[in-house]
Amino acid sequence: MTENGNDKQRRILVTGAGGFIGHHLVSALKRRGWWVRGVDLKRPEFSSSEADEFEILDLRRWDACLQATRNVDEVYALAADMGGMGFISFNHSQILHNNLLINIHTLDAARLNGVRRYLYTSSACVYPEYLQNTTEVVPLKEADAYPAQPQDAYGWEKLISEQLCGHYRDDYNMLTHVVRFHNIFGELGTWWGGREKAPAALCRKVAVAKLTGTHEIEIWGDGEQTRSFCHVDDCVEGMIALQASEFTKPINLGQDRMVSINELAHLVASIAGIEVSLRHVPGPQGVRGRNSDNTLIEQVLGWRFRVSLEEGLARTYRWIEEQVAHALRCSPQPQELARQFASSRVVSMNERTPH
Numbered sequence: 001m002t003e004n005g006n007d008k009q010r011r012i013l014v015t016g017a018g019g020f021i022g023h024h025l026v027s028a029l030k031r032r033g034w035w036v037r038g039v040d041l042k043r044p045e046f047s048s049s050e051a052d053e054f055e056i057l058d059l060r061r062w063d064a065c066l067q068a069t070r071n072v073d074e075v076y077a078l079a080a081d082m083g084g085m086g087f088i089s090f091n092h093s094q095i096l097h098n099n100l101l102i103n104i105h106t107l108d109a110a111r112l113n114g115v116r117r118y119l120y121t122s123s124a125c126v127y128p129e130y131l132q133n134t135t136e137v138v139p140l141k142e143a144d145a146y147p148a149q150p151q152d153a154y155g156w157e158k159l160i161s162e163q164l165c166g167h168y169r170d171d172y173n174m175l176t177h178v179v180r181f182h183n184i185f186g187e188l189g190t191w192w193g194g195r196e197k198a199p200a201a202l203c204r205k206v207a208v209a210k211l212t213g214t215h216e217i218e219i220w221g222d223g224e225q226t227r228s229f230c231h232v233d234d235c236v237e238g239m240i241a242l243q244a245s246e247f248t249k250p251i252n253l254g255q256d257r258m259v260s261i262n263e264l265a266h267l268v269a270s271i272a273g274i275e276v277s278l279r280h281v282p283g284p285q286g287v288r289g290r291n292s293d294n295t296l297i298e299q300v301l302g303w304r305f306r307v308s309l310e311e312g313l314a315r316t317y318r319w320i321e322e323q324v325a326h327a328l329r330c331s332p333q334p335q336e337l338a339r340q341f342a343s344s345r346v347v348s349m350n351e352r353t354p355h
Contacts, residue, residue, distance in 0.1 A: 182254025220283030
């Protein structure tokens with residue numbers, strides 16, 4: 001393989017390849033003509049993987065990580081036990097335990113197996129809560145992560161793993177990259193079950209409202225909490241560009257357009273062609289506001305998102321409406337299933353396995 005990583009014969013491992021972003025990443029890498037191994041606890045849920053090899057492995061185990069990282073040049077480390085606010089707010093010990101095992105074992109196995117490039121997928125959850133306590137927040141720069149006060153155990157785990165990647169780069173001359181995702185969404189992602197994130201949950205609720213004629217949806221809290229949302233296609237392109245670069249510091253990847261959850265709900269309803277009323281219910285909300293400062297990624301990689309929020313939501317909504325409609329058609333109790341789909345639920349520890 002050439003030093004700059006442009007050889008089309010390079011061999012790549014994607015961990016978490018059965019999950020949402022990992023599945024899209026595998027497809028994008030294959031479109032470039034590269035050999036790809038996917039690893040996860042499960043296969044992709046909504047379409048088959050394009051990986052040359054797909055292995056079912058538990059990356060909390062050291063032997064599984066050695067097996068996964070054999071004979072590859074690059075690793076995209078996406079495997080994690082994670083979900084939306086309804087999951088990460090109530091499963092701190094499980095998340096910290098599982099993800100630390102996954103990341104420590106995968107990184108060290110990659111070192112022993114001679115991996116040249118390693119990309120770790122971190123999160124905007126590493127940023128301090130004290131910078132995110134109002135809805136009109138200043139966009140977060142990479143340097144804002146310190147002094148540290150991450151949100152929840154999920155944020156602490158990500159920050160610790162970022163540090164580990166930096167030390168492996170310094171101590172073992174292993175080229176490591178760290179990307180901090182800001183709310184990635186899109187088609188073929190989890191939309192039901194407790195681990196789904198806000199855009200998918202809202203698309204599901206609006207689809208139920210449209211299909212049943214009951215135009216009221218639930219929103220956790222007052223709905224004024226703000227976020228930016230980035231479509232998965234832009235996310236994947238940014239990851240591939242970062243992996244090919246020599247840049248080694250943590251870098252944001254996200255949109256920089258901030259909207260409230262209430263605004264997001266009405267955007268989805270507009271795409272569906274209906275009007276909805278919002279019923280605000282108790283539930284985890286996370287930080288009050290968060291937005292991505294993309295100055296660094298634009299300067300270093302020339303990357304900027306191309307999929308607008310409206311376009312990304314339209315694509316995501318159409319796909320989720322099809323999933324909801326199919327599930328209701330096939331259910332022996334469609335009214336009960338519609339009621340479940342319309343609800344906001346919190347997923348408890350061990351309800352699903354990590355991926």
